Amino acid sequence: xxxxxxxxxxxxxxxxxxxxxxxxxxxxxxxxxxxxxxxxxxxxxxxxxxxxxxxxxxxxxxxxxxxxxxxxxxxxxxxxxxxxxxxxxxxxxxxxxxxxxxxxxxxxxxxxxxxxxxxxxxxxxxxxxxxxxxxxxxxxxxxxxxxxxxxxxxxxxxxxxxxxxxxxxxxxxxxxxxxxxxxxxxxxxxxxxxxxxxxxxxxxxxxxxxxxxxxxxxxxxxxxxxxxxxxxxxxxxxxxxxxxxxxxxxxxxxxxxxxxxxxxxxxxxxxxxxxxxxxxxxxxxxxxxxxxxxxxxxxxxxxxxxxxxxxxxxxxx
Numbered sequence: 478x479x480x481x482x483x484x485x486x487x488x489x490x491x492x493x494x495x496x497x498x499x500x501x502x503x504x505x506x507x508x509x510x511x512x513x514x515x516x517x518x519x520x521x522x523x524x525x526x527x528x529x530x531x532x533x534x535x536x537x538x539x540x541x542x543x544x545x546x547x548x549x550x551x552x553x554x555x556x557x558x559x560x561x562x563x564x565x566x567x568x569x570x571x572x573x574x575x576x577x578x579x580x581x582x583x584x585x586x587x588x589x590x591x592x593x594x595x596x597x598x599x600x601x602x603x604x605x606x607x608x609x610x611x612x613x614x615x616x617x618x619x620x621x622x623x624x625x626x627x628x629x630x631x632x633x634x635x636x637x638x639x640x641x642x643x644x645x646x647x648x649x650x651x652x653x654x655x656x657x658x659x660x661x662x663x664x665x666x667x668x669x670x671x672x673x674x675x676x677x678x679x680x681x682x683x684x685x686x687x688x689x690x691x692x693x694x695x696x697x698x699x700x701x702x703x704x705x706x707x708x709x710x711x712x713x714x715x716x717x718x719x720x721x722x723x724x725x726x727x728x729x730x731x732x733x734x735x736x737x738x739x740x741x742x743x744x745x746x747x748x749x750x751x752x753x754x755x756x757x758x759x760x761x762x763x764x765x766x767x768x769x770x771x772x773x774x775x776x777x778x779x780x781x782x783x784x785x786x787x788x789x790x791x792x793x794x
Contacts, residue, residue: 478639479504479544479566481559483513483534485604485731486576487550488612490620490645492518496527497643502541503534504562510536512610521607522614524644543568546636548598549575549586553746556582560589567594572632574598574622578668578731579746580661580754583625583654596633597653598622599660605734616728621660623650658707663717666694668732669748669768675733679726692717694764698751704758736772739779744772 480491483503495501495518505513513534520527535541547566551559556577563573567590574596575582587595599621607613620640624630633649640647650656670681670691681687695717702709710716732742745753748765755762 478502478546478548479538479541480548480550481538481562481566482549482551482555483509483518484550484552484606485612486600486602487548488518488606489520489602489604489614489618490600490643491548492520492527492529492532492612493618493643493645494639495529495532497639499639499643501533502544503532504536504538504541505534506536508609509606510534512608516610519611520614521611523616524614524618538562539565541566543571545571545632547571547573549573549582550577552741553577553579553581553743554741556585560585563590570632572596572636576600577746578664578743579750580657581746581750583657592625595625596622597625597650597657599653599657601660603728603731605731616725618645619648620645621648621650621653621656623653623656625653627651627653655708655710658702658709659713662695662698662702662709662713663720664730665698665747665751665765666691666717667721668730668743669694669765669772671730671733672736672742673768673771675736677727677729677733678721678724682721682726688721690764691721694748694768697755697760697762697765700760701751701755701758701762704760705754736775741778742772742776744769744776748772
């Protein structure tokens with residue numbers, strides 16, 4: 478296996494699989510790559526910590542060569558530019574599984590390696606890079622994947638078997654597009670509302686007006702999905718209500734984590750995508766439009782001081 482983008486998602490699931498005996502190579506860069514090479518991979522987890530003192534990490538996929546499975550886990554703003562990294566990893570029966578947030582990952586991967594080598598996937602996990610070489614996992618760890626046409630193939634059945642001893646929940650889906658869009662309904666509002674309020678989920682669930690905004694935003698995304706012909710289940714709004722109340726009160730979205738660190742945001746592929754796709758199918762999305770507008774000044778990272786300081790204008794008598 479290869480993990481392209483060994484951040485929170487790729488580092489967590491790849492690390493758990495490596496600890497369970499899978500042959501996993503990580504494609505990373507910068508200080509994170511240096512730490513993986515020199516100190517290995519550490520996962521600080523609510524389920525128990527894990528340290529792999531030696532992992533195979535590189536910035537050159539050609540040094541790995543063709544593999545059975547690729548998890549493509551770079552951030553969405555890097556996905557199109559980073560898709561070329563997949564090509565040296567693809568052999569005759571390789572499956573590349575995009576695990577980005579949003580709903581654009583499948584098309585990006587298929588454009589790079591072809592649809593026969595593209596599967597679908599999504600995850601429910603709260604995991605971030607705490608420092609180079611260290612993943613902090615605070616809640617959830619569910620990996621979902623499946624062939625785009627719903628068939629059960631030997632390559633993904635083998636992956637399912639490899640995942641079983643790794644200690645996280647795994648689903649081999651027969652309708653992964655519905656799973657991707659169902660996650661999108663939940664995540665677009667979770668990311669948007671935690672980021673726009675600068676709050677973890679607890680205070681949002683505890684405030685009736687904020688929680689009603691959550692459900693309004695979820696209804697908007699669900700309407701867009703239905704207009705796109707995706708049969709998102711009727712229960713998804715009730716699921717959002719129930720699931721968010723059950724989450725740890727301190728849980729933050731990765732977009733809020735990025736906002737707090739002054740990093741780029743995946744906003745154009747989350748609330749921004751809901752707005753864009755809604756316009757394409759004639760669905761109004763006012764809550765997501767508000768979220769996208771308020772967060773837009775931070776989409777490329779924190780504004781520099783020169784951008785945030787206004788010149789003082791003398792008051793004329």
